[in-house]
Amino acid sequence: MSTNDNDKIPGWDKSYSVGIASFDEDHKKLFAIIDALMKAKGDTNELGAVIRAYNDLVDYATCHFKSEEDALAAHGYPNLESHRNDHNKFAHQLDSYSSMLDYGVVPPLPDMVSFITSWFRDHVMIHDKEYTRFLNENGLR
Numbered sequence: 001m002s003t004n005d006n007d008k009i010p011g012w013d014k015s016y017s018v019g020i021a022s023f024d025e026d027h028k029k030l031f032a033i034i035d036a037l038m039k040a041k042g043d044t045n046e047l048g049a050v051i052r053a054y055n056d057l058v059d060y061a062t063c064h065f066k067s068e069e070d071a072l073a074a075h076g077y078p079n080l081e082s083h084r085n086d087h088n089k090f091a092h093q094l095d096s097y098s099s100m101l102d103y104g105v106v107p108p109l110p111d112m113v114s115f116i117t118s119w120f121r122d123h124v125m126i127h128d129k130e131y132t133r134f135l136n137e138n139g140l141r
């Protein structure tokens with residue numbers, strides 16, 4: 001098992017709050033799914049568990065990104081395109097992992113998990129927190 005720092009995702013705590021209750025709930029769920037993915041990855045006999053956690057992540061992230069983009073679009077968020085691009089960058093990388101899995105090829109799991117954890121942490125801490133004030137000022141809490 002890799003001990004790369006990028007593989008670590010802490011539990012959700014208030015420092016990750018984006019100031020919108022429903023998005024914080026989504027993020028907690030996504031952190032829990034990523035945690036399950038990391039635990040499954042550590043056991044090479046648990047490929048089924050890796051795939052289940054991975055599929056959960058794809059489904060939940062897709063749904064969550066749409067919720068965020070819909071809220072940002074509804075209020076005319078000025079940085080929507082760059083926010084959407086960051087979501088799309090993540091989604092495209094997941095698509096390439098999904099294609100491999102569809103063909104029965106297991107992606108390099110340490111790389112896959114490092115990418116997912118570091119993208120997610122940075123996205124929430126940097127890009128998502130950028131919309132807090134805007135959405136709060138538009139009445140979303």
Ligand SMILES: [Fe+2]
Nearest residue numbers: 068123127128
């Ligand atoms: Fe986002």
